[in-house]
Amino acid sequence: MIVFTLNGIGQRLDVDPTLRALDVLREHCGLTGPKEGCGTGECGACAIWMDGVTRLSCLTLAGQLHGRAVTTIEGLADSWDENEATDTTDQPPLHPVQTALAERGGVQCGYCTPGMTMVAAELLRREPNPDRAAIREAVSGNLCRCTGYHKIVDSIEDAAETMRKKR
Amino acid sequence: MPLFLPTDLSETLALLADHPEARIMAGGTDLLVRLRAAGRTPGTLVCLERVAELGRIEALETATGPAVRIGAAATITDLLRSDTVRQRLPLLHRAASAFAAPTVRNAATIGGNICTASPAADTLPALHVMNASVELASRRGARILPMPHFVTGPGRTALEPDEVLTGVVVPVPRIFTIHHFEKVGQRQAMAIAVVSLTAMLAVEDGRIRDARLAWGSVGPTIVRCPEAEAILRGSRLTLTALTEAARAARRAVAPISDVRATADYRRQVAGNLLLRLADLPGRKPGS
């Protein structure tokens, strides 16, 4: 039995622990945010957090989730405490990185976006004021075939500023 | 299939002894990619991620001087964030910063890098030039081997089936004034080395007192070149001396052609990378 929390909610899964975490999240837990781009660690589309640290779910086994707090893009907004106080609309709350990517043209087809967002949000938690070089380094394991990266880096810079103001 | 998550070393060794079919998994960044490429399911796995004593990085004093002991399950991210590694083993820190990308570094371990024994493994040249030794353990006992005796060929090591690599002990280099690592890849991030050079030089009053050189990706395993080191020892750090050493290096390497580069290109670059030592930042040309 694999026991862990997924976006804050307790889970008990009776699955083969050597299945990929990516498959278990998508197929058993119904969360299709983590994407499979390559399945070999090259693209970052499958990135999730395990205990707040970015992890490639295509190279993680289901059994490794046991005892962990797992966050996917579906639960990222809730990890940003400021949302509770400011959420006054019917829209589901977004993490500042999500908002910035949407507003600054950091999303085109969107396939890379969940992984990119998880990686960027981890960076901003550790390092509230990164320079562009640090941002580029942080997302260097995330491939995007659409945007050319500049707008993604711009978006993350914007999100950092928003988060610094709210903190 | 079972996935064991032992939390201490004795439990790990017992699992390996009792399950001869089991494979060790650390970060899984080599193992899971390899199994998938071969279309195989993982089978029984013993995962090292929760064995706390394998994750530690500590400075220690040995009979021969200061050293750093790095637990086999320390990740590349752990190496990058360790002040001990940054201050005492700058070459290993450089190798870690050129390694893949943060997503992979968060899982990939130094032990997995050593046991995969790839000629392109980025931490290996640094461990070689610093004369590191590996610590191995099984329920039968523990042993220590110098790096070159452990990694015996491409993908081949002296690891016994019931053994686990527990750590690597790296003597802190003391007389060396230049610590240089350069990796040539096909792009900047996430690139496997096409050729890499790791060099430590002890330069005193303009003369090279000692030189240690190692190349990655230009032979079945890490390539050392005692001849090039001997040429540099005693001479000044000039383009002339480096050119002569580069010639020796090009003779010593045994590269192959693959999807990333031809053997000829690798041979040429293996020498050229040495020439770079003449104009490292902070050095006056010809001094």
Ligand SMILES: Cc1cc2nc3c(=O)[nH]c(=O)nc-3n(C[C@H](O)[C@H](O)[C@H](O)COP(=O)(O)OP(=O)(O)OC[C@H]3O[C@@H](n4cnc5c(N)ncnc54)[C@H](O)[C@@H]3O)c2cc1C
């Ligand atoms: C996208 C991508 C990019 C990469 N880029 C680089 C790069 O730039 N440079 C580089 O050097 N490598 C790179 N690699 C390769 C890989 O990440 C490294 O070799 C890594 O260090 C392997 O460590 P691991 O913990 O993931 O090993 P695992 O995959 O867990 O294990 C690898 C092998 O070692 C054995 N093993 C692991 N730990 C132990 C132990 N303590 N005792 C005994 N046996 C053990 C396992 O049984 C297995 O056979 C890359 C891989 C990917 C997927």
Ligand code: FES
């Ligand atoms: S799907 Fe995991 S890194 Fe590409």
Ligand code: FES
């Ligand atoms: S937006 Fe299409 S891959 Fe990044």
